[in-house]
Amino acid sequence: MPLHIRKLCVGAVSVEDLKEWQDERLAQRGSIGHVTRMWPKRQDEVLDGGSLYWIIKGVMRVRQRIVGFEEWPSDDPEEKPKCRLVLEPELVLTEPWPHRPFQGWRYLKPEEAPPDLGERDGNGDMPPALAAELRAIGAW
Structure with a gap:
């Protein structure tokens, strides 16, 4: 079972902003990555299908597979x-x-990770800010 990592996305104000930044880095370096001071001790579990879950402006919104x-x-x-x-x-x-x-990053167990958008019925049409607010107050 894969183990994920969660990390604050400092500097980005939206998923689109993160995508633009990463597209620039991909063009410059040929790959996408994130540099951190601490090495994960559970690397094998993370490489077994784990993703980096980005938290943008206080909301976990997007993930990328760690390869x-x-x-x-x-x-x-x-x-x-x-x-x-x-x-x-x-x-x-x-x-x-x-x-x-x-601060830093934290492991994220699969059962604690948010599902991909659209995995549950009826999620695709709701604005992300509204969905986050409903989840915060326990109404969704």
Whole structure:
């Protein structure tokens, strides 16, 4: 069973904003990734189909499949190398789930992850902000 990772998407104000930023990086580097200071200790579980779930403006909104990990040089030669999560370019919209801020990243169990948008009947037409608000108050 895959293990996922959740992370705040700092700087992006929307999924479209994240997509534009990543498209630029894909054109420059040939791959999409996210660099973090801490290496996941449970890499094998994450690589077994896990995704990075992005939290944008306090709402978990989109995910990307994690396809690998690689060393990324630190700016300080005294520091150990950082970890780059290598991501598939495809962004998969999820049901919007509100989320409180935190530092770094956290593991996300499959049963705690939001379903992809449209997996449940009737979700496709609701504006994401409204769906997140209804979920926050327990009405959905």
